[in-house]
Amino acid sequence: MMLKKHKKLVVLVMVLIALIAVYIAVSTSKDPGLSGKLFSLGGQQIEHIEIKNQYGEYAFDLDGGAWIVSENEQQYRTNMEKMNLMLNSLNDFTITRVLDQEIGLYGLEPPAAAVKLKTGQGTEYSFVVGNTTVSSGSAYVKNVEGIVALTPSANVAQFDGSLAAYRDKNVFTVDSENLQQVAYYKDGELSVSLVSDGTNWYLNYPYEAPARSVVTNEILEMLKGWTIAGFPDREQVSASEMGLERAGEALILVDASGNQQTLEFGGTSGSATFVRTGGEDDIVMLYTADIDFSQLTTQSLLFISPLRANIDAINSIEMKIGGKDYIFEVNSGAKTASVNGRLIDYDDFVSVYYKYVLLLADGRDEAGAKEMGAVAQMKTTLMDGQQLSLSIVPRDEQTYFMILSDGTSVYYMDRERLDALLERVAAVTGDTSA
Structure with a gap:
């Protein structure tokens, strides 16, 4: 009885060994009919791919961890979604059936696409792609040994694209949701630069000052709204014709991780503007209507509001x-x-308050105020006793210097701001001489 059990155990072990041997033979076999794969990379990393299809010839190269697509010696960022799908299929290029012979119906001569890939170890693989089957679920393929097989259509779906399909569809290479610096150049000269501390934005060129949050947010939202309208045909239009040899405007963006991107803006064609988004050849077309740099000025961005306070925190406002x-x-x-x-309507006070807190700086003059004879003096006393003050002195016919509570006197405001406040005070007090 014990001998029979040992015999059964020996038989089971032998069967197991045979199955393992068969598995190893199949999994390591280079015969697609046995392995179920047109080729096997064996864990090697793909570093170069060439595709020739009805649209052109393209080369894909892994460069510093990023994939670059080239056509006619011009290089572009790749569409990583499409690139990952391509790599996934090539890393596990399965077949469902090996066919006995090749016939014209398969569309392999000439092929719909010819594919060649090379690994980091220098191993090369090549195959061609033909027609899809009647059901469209499979496609015909053939390797360099002449083996013809069927593969799921998903395995070859990425090999029939145009350059536009292979190129990156994203405008930004930085994280546009987490920008930390925005620098605007005009005619090759830095015009305005903004930096963020993670919460607030500040001007840091041409001078340092708080930036107006409403305007800054509008600029950031504008950037987030950019979409690629198309790509220029480099055989039909040159960089010079696109106005990019000497771009009139440029942005340098830096995100919170320190990644930097330069965007150069050229001429327009129809409803789109030519924009270089990275490398020399990385040129896209953005909708012109979405691009507006009119707010990127110190006048729009500067936010010096010496009298700003929450109305609920105010005890009194004094004006001389x-x-x-x-x-x-x-x-x-x-x-x-x-x-x-004298008691007045609360809403009348509110109307004065809004003109009062709008005594904002419209610019900066490093010369500063020379004449200290004040045209007007303002003081706000808060409920907690804190005080905010502002003295207004002449600068020129259109502007006044603002002397802040810390003695700073380099900012100025338009005279219209004080005039608007005086009109409101006169309307509320009935003092027409105000």
């Missing part, structure tokens, strides 16, 4: 204008207000 004093006291909780001791 033209020899007259106006003292506005307010209780926002009770919705009451007065001027020089």
Whole structure:
């Protein structure tokens, strides 16, 4: 009885050994009929791919961890979604059936696509792709040994694309959702530069100052809205004709990880603008209507608001204008207000408050204020006793210098801002001489 059990065990072990031997033979076999694969990379990394199809001839190269597609010696960033699908199919190029012979119906002479790949170890593989089957579920392929087989159509779906299909569809190589610096160049000269501390944005060129958040957010949203309208035909139009040999405008973007990208803006064609997004040949067309740099000026971005305070935190506002004093006291909780001791409608105070906090800087003049005779003086007292102050002195016919509470006197504002406040004070107080 024990002998029979040992015999059964020996038989099972022998069968197992035979199955393992068969598996090893099949898995390591170079015969597609046995392995179920047109070729096997054996874990080698693909570093070069060539494709020839109805649209042209393309080469794909792994360069510093990134894939580059080339055509006619011009290089472009690749569409990584399409690239990953291509690599996945090549790394496991399965076949469902080996065919006995080749016939014209298979479309292999001439082929729909010819593919060649090379690994980092220097191993090369080549095959051609023919027609799909009637059901479209499979396609005919043939390797250099002349073996004809059927493979799932998904394995060859990435080999019939045009350059536009293989090129990167993303405008940005930086993280546009997490930008940390935006520099705007005009005619080759730096015009404005913005930096972020992760929460707020600041001007850091041509001078350092807080940046207006509303304007900055509009600029960032504009960038996020850019989409590629198309790609220029480099055989039909040169960089010079696209206005990119000397781009009139450029942006340098830096994201929170330190990645940097330069975008150069050239001429227009129809509804699109030519933009170089990276390398010399990486040129795309963006919709012209989406590109607006008019806000990238110090006048638009500068945000010096010396009297800004939440209305609920204000106890009083004092103004000395033209020899007259106006003292506005307010209780926002009770919705009451007065001027020089006389009760006024709370909404009237609110109308004055909005003009008051809009005494913002419109520019910077490093010369600073020379004349210290104030045209107007403003002071806000908050509920906690903190005070904000501003003195306004002449600069020229259109502007006033602003002397801030810390003594800074290099910023100036348009006279229209003070005029608008005076008009509102006059309307509320009835003092037409204000």
